[in-house]
Amino acid sequence: MEDKKEELAKTSGDNDPRIIAFVCNWCTYSGADLAGTSRMKYADNVRVIKLPCSGRIDPMFIVEAFKKGAKGVLISGCHPGDCHYISGNYHSRRKYAIFRNLLGFLGVDLNRVEFSWVSASEGNKWVHIINEFTDKIKSLKNGSNDIFKK
Amino acid sequence: MEEKYFEISAEDLKKFVDSMIKDNFEIIAPMDRDGDTFYGKIGKFDDANLDILLPKMSYKEYLLPKTETLFEYSFSGVDIDIKDGIESVEGKNRKRVIFGGRPCDAAAGPIMEKVFNWGYKDDFFNERFKNLTIVSIACEKPDDYCFCAEMQLSPESSHGSDLLLKKTGDKYSAVVVNDKGLELIASYLNLFKEIAKDEFPPDKDWKKIFEIEKAKSFLDKNFKHNYFQDRFLSCIGCGICTYTCPTCHCFDIQDEGDMKKGKRIRNWDSCQFAIFTLHTSGHNPRNTQGDRYRQRLMHKFKIYSEKFDKYLCVGCGRCSRNCPQDINIKEVVKDLTELASA
Amino acid sequence: MANIDEKLQKIARDLLESKEVSLIIGYTGGSHPQRMRPVFITKPEDVGRLSFNRHSVQDLAVFLKKQEVKKFGRIGIVVKGCDEKALNVLMQEYQVSRENIKIIGVECNGVIRQDLADKGETDLSENTVYDKCLMCGEHTPILHDYLIECADPQISMSGDIKPFAKIEELDSMSSEEKDVFWEKEFDKCIKCYACRQACPLCYCSRCIVEKNVPQWIDTNFGKIGNAQWNLIRAYHLAGRCIGCGECERACPVNIPLMLINGKMARSIHDLFGYKSGLDVDAKPVFGVFSESDFNDFIK
Numbered sequence: 117m118e119d120k121k122e123e124l125a126k127t128s129g130d131n132d133p134r135i136i137a138f139v140c141n142w143c144t145y146s147g148a149d150l151a152g153t154s155r156m157k158y159a160d161n162v163r164v165i166k167l168p169c170s171g172r173i174d175p176m177f178i179v180e181a182f183k184k185g186a187k188g189v190l191i192s193g194c195h196p197g198d199c200h201y202i203s204g205n206y207h208s209r210r211k212y213a214i215f216r217n218l219l220g221f222l223g224v225d226l227n228r229v230e231f232s233w234v235s236a237s238e239g240n241k242w243v244h245i246i247n248e249f250t251d252k253i254k255s256l257k258n259g260s261n262d263i264f265k266k
Numbered sequence: 267m268e269e270k271y272f273e274i275s276a277e278d279l280k281k282f283v284d285s286m287i288k289d290n291f292e293i294i295a296p297m298d299r300d301g302d303t304f305y306g307k308i309g310k311f312d313d314a315n316l317d318i319l320l321p322k323m324s325y326k327e328y329l330l331p332k333t334e335t336l337f338e339y340s341f342s343g344v345d346i347d348i349k350d351g352i353e354s355v356e357g358k359n360r361k362r363v364i365f366g367g368r369p370c371d372a373a374a375g376p377i378m379e380k381v382f383n384w385g386y387k388d389d390f391f392n393e394r395f396k397n398l399t400i401v402s403i404a405c406e407k408p409d410d411y412c413f414c415a416e417m418q419l420s421p422e423s424s425h426g427s428d429l430l431l432k433k434t435g436d437k438y439s440a441v442v443v444n445d446k447g448l449e450l451i452a453s454y455l456n457l458f459k460e461i462a463k464d465e466f467p468p469d470k471d472w473k474k475i476f477e478i479e480k481a482k483s484f485l486d487k488n489f490k491h492n493y494f495q496d497r498f499l500s501c502i503g504c505g506i507c508t509y510t511c512p513t514c515h516c517f518d519i520q521d522e523g524d525m526k527k528g529k530r531i532r533n534w535d536s537c538q539f540a541i542f543t544l545h546t547s548g549h550n551p552r553n554t555q556g557d558r559y560r561q562r563l564m565h566k567f568k569i570y571s572e573k574f575d576k577y578l579c580v581g582c583g584r585c586s587r588n589c590p591q592d593i594n595i596k597e598v599v600k601d602l603t604e605l606a607s608a
Numbered sequence: 609m610a611n612i613d614e615k616l617q618k619i620a621r622d623l624l625e626s627k628e629v630s631l632i633i634g635y636t637g638g639s640h641p642q643r644m645r646p647v648f649i650t651k652p653e654d655v656g657r658l659s660f661n662r663h664s665v666q667d668l669a670v671f672l673k674k675q676e677v678k679k680f681g682r683i684g685i686v687v688k689g690c691d692e693k694a695l696n697v698l699m700q701e702y703q704v705s706r707e708n709i710k711i712i713g714v715e716c717n718g719v720i721r722q723d724l725a726d727k728g729e730t731d732l733s734e735n736t737v738y739d740k741c742l743m744c745g746e747h748t749p750i751l752h753d754y755l756i757e758c759a760d761p762q763i764s765m766s767g768d769i770k771p772f773a774k775i776e777e778l779d780s781m782s783s784e785e786k787d788v789f790w791e792k793e794f795d796k797c798i799k800c801y802a803c804r805q806a807c808p809l810c811y812c813s814r815c816i817v818e819k820n821v822p823q824w825i826d827t828n829f830g831k832i833g834n835a836q837w838n839l840i841r842a843y844h845l846a847g848r849c850i851g852c853g854e855c856e857r858a859c860p861v862n863i864p865l866m867l868i869n870g871k872m873a874r875s876i877h878d879l880f881g882y883k884s885g886l887d888v889d890a891k892p893v894f895g896v897f898s899e900s901d902f903n904d905f906i907k
Contacts, residue, residue, distance in 0.1 A: 203897065206897035502806060541814075591645060591666060592638040
């Protein structure tokens with residue numbers, strides 16, 4: 117397991133930055149799945165980790181991903197109002213609004229942390245977000261300011 | 267070796283330190299940092315502040331680092347590569363000198379040395395200690411928290427130092443205690459002027475406010491005494507006393523890593539934490555903060571002195587100065603001596 | 609000053625004699641005249657030890673999380689305005705029940721920074737008090753069963769000193785500069801976790817750093833482990849921290865923890881209009897949500 121985790125997060129170089137996406141099972145994962153089954157092409161830098169709900173995505177996951185060498189982290193769940201568990205994404209939104217500020221205050225480049233709502237039918241949006249995020253990460257200086265980098 | 271006595275002017279002392287730095291010695295000295303004080307690496311003599319009575323933290327981390335790698339491993343899929351941590355112990359290639367520490371901090375060295383050579387010989391500690399030379403400066407004015415005299419030392423004690431300096435006017439008198447000290451000044455002898463023993467300023471008579479043996483006699487008989495539970499209700503278990511203490515030496519061994527690579531490390535730990543003695547079953551033999559503080563007192567003033575000579579305390583008073591709830595160990599020990607005679 | 613002490617002692621004696629409480633937590637004189645320390649009074653004849661002055665820096669609410677103290681059942685506690693906010697959060701989170709606590713509130717116009725007091729400072733002025741005192745909005749404890757008025761005059765503010773000015777300075781820095789600043793600060797951390805122990809609101813029976821399956825936070829004193837610890841501590845207190853500043857005061861290596869706590873409090877107030885510790889009946893900010901919450905950062 118550990119072995120795989122390391123592999124997943126590792127980035128080989130500047131031009132191939134690894135991005136870890138923590139997504140919810142019900143919306144974003146299905147959206148990404150739709151993108152796949154529709155044979156849409158998008159940057160292959162992203163590795164998806166599926167969780168039951170965006171409310172399940174602990175802020176420590178972000179830190180852990182950076183620690184393991186990820187250059188960008190995406191957190192994505194259901195649109196407000198669409199949560200399978202009714203309110204998980206609302207809680208998560210409140211939590212991350214603050215956690216993001218904290219990361220920024222401690223010197224993490226917020227360009228490396230992205231949040232999105234992607235529904236099961238938004239394969240296009242998923243593709244767009246991943247491509248855009250990958251380009252953004254590529255444009256950043258390698259390893260610039262991240263207190264959790266090794 | 268017989269002790270040797272020297273004299274050095276303040277100006278030459280500066281030269282002495284600066285030339286040691288030039289000669290690639292690593293010099294650790296008391297320094298200021300954002301309104302705070304600590305022992306740190308100096309780049310030149312003027313970086314040090316010798317007026318500081320006692321830096322907030324002791325220089326224990328140069329004897330027992332906060333984190334130390336015992337060994338590292340990596341697994342390539344076929345071969346396992348193990349690297350012994352002893353190869354990278356600091357001070358091995360570059361001699362370290364602690365300059366301007368106080369006699370209490372210096373006395374902590376031999377105390378710790380006994381623990382780390384009791385039965386099992388701790389190579390990490392020994393290697394580091396062997397490469398460390400300690401140049402102390404006697405205190406002129408100990409403060410109200412200090413109680414080194416009560417702990418069988420004194421503000422002018424040379425115990426544990428390799429070289430002890432005493433300020434007299436604008437010059438320093440120096441006593442070279444052992445070969446290590448002599449070796450250190452050997453290349454800079456032109457800065458020092460040898461003097462006779464009777465020219466060296468004699469120690470003053472330092473008053474004691476309690477007899478430590480009495481405290482021990484109380485601890486011997488009163489493991490279960492209400493004093494501990496009542497007095498230490500105000501202890502919040504932050505462990506600052508143990509972390510800033512020059513002699514507290516408990517550590518915790520942890521493994522960090524995964525299948526591919528990792529290391530075994532030892533970190534500072536503290537008997538003031540509830541988790542320190544917590545059993546897997548959930549039972550905790552030292553269940554209250556009173557029990558834990560008693561442990562600290564017992565270890566310092568009873569258990570250690572029964573195993574070795576002396577006490578596991580040098581009377582620096584850091585635990586009192588830094589305690590956020592103002593638990594003053596000098597008062598506590600005084601209480602114990604009074605309870606013993608009551 | 610003597611007046612305050614007498615009033616305190618009378619209240620405490622009455623409470624103990626009538627058996628309304630079995631323990632009074634208060635302040636008494638410490639190692640030197642500029643230091644106070646907590647005292648635990650269980651017998652009416654001991655109340656003479658109780659005292660309060662501008663050196664009473666400790667937040668006594670921290671003791672309510674101790675098992676040994678909880679055993680006393682009904683407890684009387686001496687609190688300043690800021691400390692009382694900690695009680696409110698503890699009640700809000702069902703850690704303490706109102707009927708078990710007798711709150712002896714003391715009006716306070718600021719306490720002198722302990723590092724200065726240790727050097728002999730006795731003047732109460734904008735240069736000698738903690739930043740929290742300069743921006744204090746609760747000189748009088750919000751909830752109290754007894755109230756003792758203040759003996760100290762209000763601090764006159766010249767306006768030259770801005771509390772927590774460093775937060776704005778950091779906000780205006782680039783992330784590289786902030787990274788440099790915090791790396792230097794966290795490098796000092798010795799992981800004694802005194803910040804956690806001194807905090808009245810860090811009451812978990814098992815802290816995240818003491819859990820090792822999985823080990824979220826490195827146990828070593830390295831750069832990452834230190835940053836992780838300081839990050840998670842601040843995050844767990846976001847929306848709860850009442851700004852008593854005990855973590856920063858306890859820190860043996862002077863890490864400016866109140867900058868992080870202060871920043872979190874500001875963010876939470878800006879985004880959700882919530883201030884912790886002011887209302888016992890309010891729902892904790894992370895226990896609730898609104899459909900119209902801040903959404904700008906999410907694509």
